[in-house]
């Protein structure tokens with residue numbers, strides 16, 4: 026049996042989120058995947074008014090296939106998992122630009138590992154126009170802090186995933202933001218240094234999944250008060266390199282296939 030690329034492009038991500046919030050989608054954006062947003066809106070019993078998007082960098086589909094148990098903390102708070110296909114190249118700025126602009130790389134212009142401030146319409150711009158308050162919480166030097174800068178958003182940073190999770194927890198508890206986008210890359214760092222399936226890397230998968238679980242528990246306190254959408258949404262995977270390290274950016278299945286989780290509260 027040969028390997029297969031997953032069906033859905035990451036460019037549908039912004040459309041799915043916008044559709045769940047009943048926000049108007051710019052013409053440049055790829056549409057939502059109708060059945061996904063329909064199921065989520067049904068489970069929300071309406072429109073999401075609080076959204077938390079957790080981006081664990083470089084956690085690939087093959088890691089989920091082989092170490093499914095590590096995702097138990099994510100399963101606990103989500104009800105839908107969908108395979109997605111990363112971008113060419115399969116690197117963070119290209120993939121996250123596609124996720125938040127609804128455009129293929131040729132459309133937003135980030136084709137390789139460069140991090141210019143995006144000038145085209147992003148999900149954040151849609152949120153701002155709709156009067157929503159949004160925050161980015163990310164590890165220092167995160168791609169989010171480069172390509173999405175210069176907007177009426179609040180930007181927070183911390184040196185590692187746990188620090189990011191602490192800030193996000195505080196923001197969720199204060200209940201002041203409509204949308205919080207979170208980017209951590211402890212797994213990406215460990216997988217590059219020690220290999221995608223190294224003990225260090227798999228520990229980081231757990232650390233990021235457990236952080237997601239803690240954030241979801243904080244969101245649970247608002248059950249009935251808000252309609253909440255939360256997602257666990259990686260950007261690309263990583264493949265092992267001879268000598269024990271990890272890399273990505275190629276069209277290999279390990280780099281391209283990822284899986285996203287969606288939950289409603």
Ligand SMILES: [Zn+2]
Nearest residue numbers: 083213217273
């Ligand atoms: Zn990387």
